[in-house]
Amino acid sequence: QVQLQESGPGLVKPSGTLSLTCAVSGGSISSSNWWSWIRQPPGKGLEWIGEIYHSGSTNYNPSLKSRVTISVDKSKNQFSLKLSSVTAADTAVYYCARNGGRLVGATQAFDIWGQGTMVTVSS
């Protein structure tokens, strides 16, 4: 079965760039699915960051769009997140997730999630 695994630095300095990668195993990133990044500040709710298709097409949350870049590397079966100009407000657990597509009917829902990785923004 498809599994997702996030990786990247757990500490980023203010004004720096947060960079994370999500490795896809047990399936192909070139399947008919979109792949998303979602974050959760400590003790708070979930915020969708953006998504990518294997073709490279992307959609971003307008609230973060100016600072976010999501890319895909089909040769490595993975996709990545870059978030620039980070502040303490970007401290969160970052999840990668798969949009289940037709497996979840007409609702665009996330059927597979990575375990999440905590990123702290601090000097």
Add this chain to the structure above:
Amino acid sequence: EIVLTQSPATLSLSPGERATLSCRASQSVSSYLAWYQQKPGQAPRLLIYDASNRATGIPARFSGSGSGTDFTLTISSLEPEDFAVYYCQQRSNWPSIFTFGPGTKVDIK
């Protein structure tokens, strides 16, 4: 942008009791609504999609209902492992964005 609100914020119940959680959308989302369960230190788990369809492996005690702007997640008889936070989620077409509700925490009374 469609906003999701959830009520109550916290629901205190005992094992074996029935839990009824509400999610309201600021405008109609038809039946395009999902529910997730999240336990401490874990990623969310998809429970319900299309408002009323259980995801793979989800026990029958979980059920969803509703359409338009008002939705309900019901847990017919709470098991110890059901004490968690529950989120609703939808996707709007314009702007193209996923949104989550703020969550309902079901804790042990």
